[in-house]
Amino acid sequence: xxxxxxxxxxxxxxTLFASLLLCFALGQWTPGDAFSALELDPSVPPATLAHLRxxxxxxxxxxxxxxxxxxxxxxxxxxxxxxxxxxxxxxLRERAPASLELILLGLGLAWSAGLLLALIPAWLGEQARWxxxxxxxxxxxxxxxxxxxxxxxxxxVLALVLAPVAWLPGVGATxxxxxxxVLALAFLPTVYFQAAHALAHIAARAFMAQGRAAGLxxxxxxxAHALPNTADVLVPVASLTLSQAxxxxxxxxxxxxxxxxxQLSIQAAQxxxxxVLAALVLLSSLVVIVGNGVSEAVQLRLNPRLxxxxxxxxxxxxxxxxxx
Amino acid sequence: MSRIRQAALLxxxxxxxxxxxLAPLSFRAQDRQATLAPPTWSLPPAAxxxxxxxxxxxxxxDVFSRLLLASGLSSLxxxxxxxxxxxLAAGVGLAAALSPAVNTFGRALGEICRSLPWIFVLVxxxxxxxxxxxxxxxxxxxxxxxxxxxxxxxxxxxxxxARHLVQQxxxxxxxxxxxxxxxxxxxxxxxxxRGLVATYFALLLAAAIGAEVxxxxxxxxxxxPWPTWGNMLxxxxxxxxxxxCWWLYAPLLVLVPILLGLTLAAEDRAPTPW
Numbered sequence: 112x113x114x115x116x117x118x119x120x121x122x123x124x125x126t127l128f129a130s131l132l133l134c135f136a137l138g139q140w141t142p143g144d145a146f147s148a149l150e151l152d153p154s155v156p157p158a159t160l161a162h163l164r165x166x167x168x169x170x171x172x173x174x175x176x177x178x179x180x181x182x183x184x185x186x187x188x189x190x191x192x193x194x195x196x197x198x199x200x201x202x203l204r205e206r207a208p209a210s211l212e213l214i215l216l217g218l219g220l221a222w223s224a225g226l227l228l229a230l231i232p233a234w235l236g237e238q239a240r241w242x243x244x245x246x247x248x249x250x251x252x253x254x255x256x257x258x259x260x261x262x263x264x265x266x267x268v269l270a271l272v273l274a275p276v277a278w279l280p281g282v283g284a285t286x287x288x289x290x291x292x293v294l295a296l297a298f299l300p301t302v303y304f305q306a307a308h309a310l311a312h313i314a315a316r317a318f319m320a321q322g323r324a325a326g327l328x329x330x331x332x333x334x335a336h337a338l339p340n341t342a343d344v345l346v347p348v349a350s351l352t353l354s355q356a357x358x359x360x361x362x363x364x365x366x367x368x369x370x371x372x373x374q375l376s377i378q379a380a381q382x383x384x385x386x387v388l389a390a391l392v393l394l395s396s397l398v399v400i401v402g403n404g405v406s407e408a409v410q411l412r413l414n415p416r417l418x419x420x421x422x423x424x425x426x427x428x429x430x431x432x433x434x435x
Numbered sequence: 436m437s438r439i440r441q442a443a444l445l446x447x448x449x450x451x452x453x454x455x456x457l458a459p460l461s462f463r464a465q466d467r468q469a470t471l472a473p474p475t476w477s478l479p480p481a482a483x484x485x486x487x488x489x490x491x492x493x494x495x496x497d498v499f500s501r502l503l504l505a506s507g508l509s510s511l512x513x514x515x516x517x518x519x520x521x522x523l524a525a526g527v528g529l530a531a532a533l534s535p536a537v538n539t540f541g542r543a544l545g546e547i548c549r550s551l552p553w554i555f556v557l558v559x560x561x562x563x564x565x566x567x568x569x570x571x572x573x574x575x576x577x578x579x580x581x582x583x584x585x586x587x588x589x590x591x592x593x594x595x596x597a598r599h600l601v602q603q604x605x606x607x608x609x610x611x612x613x614x615x616x617x618x619x620x621x622x623x624x625x626x627x628x629r630g631l632v633a634t635y636f637a638l639l640l641a642a643a644i645g646a647e648v649x650x651x652x653x654x655x656x657x658x659x660p661w662p663t664w665g666n667m668l669x670x671x672x673x674x675x676x677x678x679x680c681w682w683l684y685a686p687l688l689v690l691v692p693i694l695l696g697l698t699l700a701a702e703d704r705a706p707t708p709w
Binding site: 261263377388391396 | 671
């Protein structure tokens with residue numbers, strides 16, 4: 112059974128709640144706070160330190176503090192960053208567009224290139240050029256496997272080294288192309304493998320044989336009949352790549368010097384800026400949950416069988432299970 | 436193909452287990468007179484010690500010895516990250532296929548875990564840990580968060596396959612003959628699911644190694660002086676070092692074949708589209 116909307120909403124709220132509570136508990140139970148660094152400074156008297164802590168760090172018990180934070184967050188007050196001396200919400204509003212730009216550009220590149228690479232061999236197959244199809248498939252397959260073998264961090268480091276040599280677009284805070292390219296290369300194999308898999312399954316379906324017999328051109332057959340039918344598999348993959356890309360920003364942005372949310376999280380971690388970290392966990396959970404919800408809604412819209420409660424497991428695992 | 440795979444697996448195992456023992460020099464001894472020294476195969480006649488076969492890093496530590504130890508540590512850490520994730524996935528997936536109650540609960544739990552932005556949480560956890568936290572505490576944080584984030588997808592795949600089997604005639608016949616759940620699980624489901632579980636183990640191992648390397652590069656992995664594949668690549672973030680010191684790329688020579696082997700092995704067992 113697929114999760115109903117109700118269950119999904121409950122799971123989403125539970126996720127948010129769990130990750131936030133974890134953040135708060137960590138802030139509470141572990142040594143050190145935003146002013147720990149000042150303890151080392153002999154010019155700051157202990158009384159001042161105590162005063163600072165009394166003013167800036169709430170002293171209530173954990174659960175009450177959590178409740179107060181939730182209520183404030185619901186009213187648009189996401190706390191105050193002690194590192195940047197600004198409200199957290201304005202900080203997020205400043206950094207989020209950069210991350211959004213990077214994700215959209217990177218995933219857009221990955222998806223268009225991945226679909227194209229999967230469609231070309233399928234197109235050759237429709238034209239019965241088997242030898243070409245097989246050769247290209249093997250080549251793409253190996254290239255994609257090789258890309259999978261390079262972790263995102265390694266890709267980023269290599270891109271920075273190669274950028275001046277290969278005349279890749281410049282490094283720095285102005286051009287999103289280099290980080291986006293790295294993100295795209297990291298997600299290209301996933302998109303390619305899933306799309307190639309789905310297209311190969313669909314090529315064997317009866318409606319494709321019907322289309323061939325009716326004399327549809329290979330391009331039309333693929334574009335109008337095969338590709339829309341891959342949506343069932345590729346929509347959940349899209350939501351998966353979105354949530355993964357969001358998480359990988361933490362690695363990509365500090366390495367490439369891109370001033371987005373990932374870099375912010377590392378900066379906040381270095382100075383134990385708990386309000387910023389809590390807000391980032393909240394924001395990223397929200398994005399993932401909304402992304403999953405949208406993907407679910409699109410799947411329900413596209414596939415009437417799911418609405419009737421027919422299919423019993425998520426389509427992304429269907430291909431695996433059939434073989435077992 | 437399976438011979439090659441077995442041989443590769445053996446080589447990796449030997450490297451991970453025996454590598455650290457074979458290291459000719461200490462992994463933490465710093466030679467400040469010879470930082471970033473290129474590889475040498477022989478020492479000047481009067482000198483004592485051992486030549487740096489793969490050169491030295493920014494602190495003058497022997498790259499070859501560090502690489503041997505790193506192969507052990509990184510493999511162990513990846514295994515420690517992937518094994519709990521796989522155990523959780525197989526346990527929940529199989530239990531859910533046999534019991535509807537576990538299915539509902541496991542699915543909700545999986546949904547929660549999948550939405551957890553685990554690296555953001557990891558950053559928060561690391562921020563909350565003391566700065567001099569030991570390697571064990573840091574590894575534990577990695578293991579717990581990776582396992583929590585990675586199990587649901589594998590669990591759904593195993594559940595799907597197990598569910599498919601349960602509906603087949605031979606399992607239904609066993610149920611009709613009065614087989615217990617334990618018998619169905621061990622005699623009918625497990626032998627048919629071994630391949631899928633092995634595939635997911637390879638995928639999870641690859642994911643764990645990749646995550647560990649990436650996190651290491653932003654300073655969220657094991658602390659210095661303990662070497663891992665990831666933090667040995669860290670000096671390459673300096674452009675001058677990266678363009679001049681080619682021997683610092685050595686960890687890639689171990690890392691990339693292992694990841695490539697794991698990916699190909701997983702695809703080999705999974706159904707390929709052609």
